[in-house]
Each structure stands twice: as C-alpha cells, then as structure tokens.
Amino acid sequence: MSRRVISNPLALAVLSCLWERPMYPYEITTTLRERGKEDSIRLNFGSLYAVIKSLEKHGFIEEARFEREGNRPERTVYEITEAGRTETTDWLRELLETPAKEYPAIEAGLSLMAILPPPEVAELLRTRVAGLTADLEHRAALAESPEVAGLPEIFTVEFDYKVALMRAERDFIAAFADRLDRGEVGGQSVWARMHEMLAQGRPVDEVQAVLAPHLPEGVGAGNHE
Known part of the structure; x- marks a missing residue:
C-alpha cells in the first residue's frame, strides 16, 4: 500500500x-x-x-x-x-x-551484468564481498562496544536486521562469484561467447544471432516493439 x-x-x-x-x-x-x-x-x-x-x-x-x-x-x-x-x-x-517492492542497487546491477564479461563481473563482485566483510567486521565490533552492548534488543533490532541482510548478501555474492570462476552459472558459456565476439569486432547481427536462441520468446535483440 x-x-x-x-x-x-x-x-x-x-x-x-x-x-x-x-x-x-x-x-x-x-x-x-x-x-x-x-x-x-x-x-x-x-x-x-x-x-x-x-x-x-x-x-x-x-x-x-x-x-x-x-x-x-x-x-x-x-x-x-x-x-x-x-x-x-x-x-x-x-x-x-505489508511487504513492499524495493529496488536495491545490487539487484539492478545483477540484472544487467551481462553487459560486462564474466571474469570482470566476478572480480567486481569479489571487491564487493571484501567491502561487505569489512563493514560486517566493523558492525560486529560496534555491537560489542559499551554504547551498544548494554542496550535492550528493542533499541538495536534495526541494527541486527541490517547485519542479517548484509551477511546474506555477502554470502550470496561470494557463492555466485565462485560459480562464475568455475563456469557453473547457467548461460555463462553464451555470455562469454558474446564478449569474445565483441572483442573480435564481430558484427552486431552475428552476436545477436548467437544470443537469440537463448532469449525468451519475443525478446529477441532485433525486436524493437
């Protein structure tokens, strides 16, 4: 609502x-x-x-x-x-x-990541994991500080919720980056092939032809409707 x-x-x-x-x-x-x-x-x-x-x-x-x-x-x-x-x-x-639809920046990034080649995406995600880990370590120290440790949970619940979300994001992103490194992400071979062709300077229509069979019906690269 x-x-x-x-x-x-x-x-x-x-x-x-x-x-x-x-x-x-x-x-x-x-x-x-x-x-x-x-x-x-x-x-x-x-x-x-x-x-x-x-x-x-x-x-x-x-x-x-x-x-x-x-x-x-x-x-x-x-x-x-x-x-x-x-x-x-x-x-x-x-x-x-009432649950509400939110639009986290990382969700937008993941939805559009195919614009970049898989190895670069994996590297960027690992940098993100490092940043999240550092933030989680900082928050863990803060939770043990005298200013926070003695507070009743009712006053720290949003802090705990934030930590839970960050930990879940860090673990998901880390696991996804590992799967990219192992070539286990669904569609990754086509994704990698697309960037190989782009790096070779192949015509756009050839690249689109490689992608087309793997796109949902009606979402072909040449469909401008």
Missing part, C-alpha cells in the same frame, strides 16, 4: 520523535543521530525542514511554542497532533505488516 499523503520515511521519524515529546528541528536531528537512526533512515537537515513544513501543512504537527537562548535566533518547538498520532500508528502498522 502506498501512502496517500506523505511517504518519506524521514517524516515518520519526525513524527516518532514528536510522539514522545515536543521538540525543535535541530533537537529532532540530534535525537535521531544519537539513536543511530541515520543507518536506516536518510537524515538531511535541509530536507528535515521541508518534511516538517509538509507535516504541518497536513495537520500532523503544529507549533507548540517559541524559545530563545541568549543571543541565539528564536527557534520553533513543534508538537504532534491527534491526527499526527493516528498517522504515525497507521503508517507504522503498514510498514511492519
């Missing part, structure tokens, strides 16, 4: 902060960063103001008061409205309950 009003996850993060208590914008950003939410929600101070104005426009939050400290500029403290509380709980229920 798509949100009918606001769909930016940062808006939900703002609502969740104000659900606890009234805050001013910079305090919202600081709170989210201190809680490590920028690992799962893209935080941008410039975008935050646009999100706040949108939430205010739709009646989900409102100005509670104005504060001034010393010679600093006056700041606006916002609070959540009843409509905002309803929006927050409805939105959260939807996120937890």
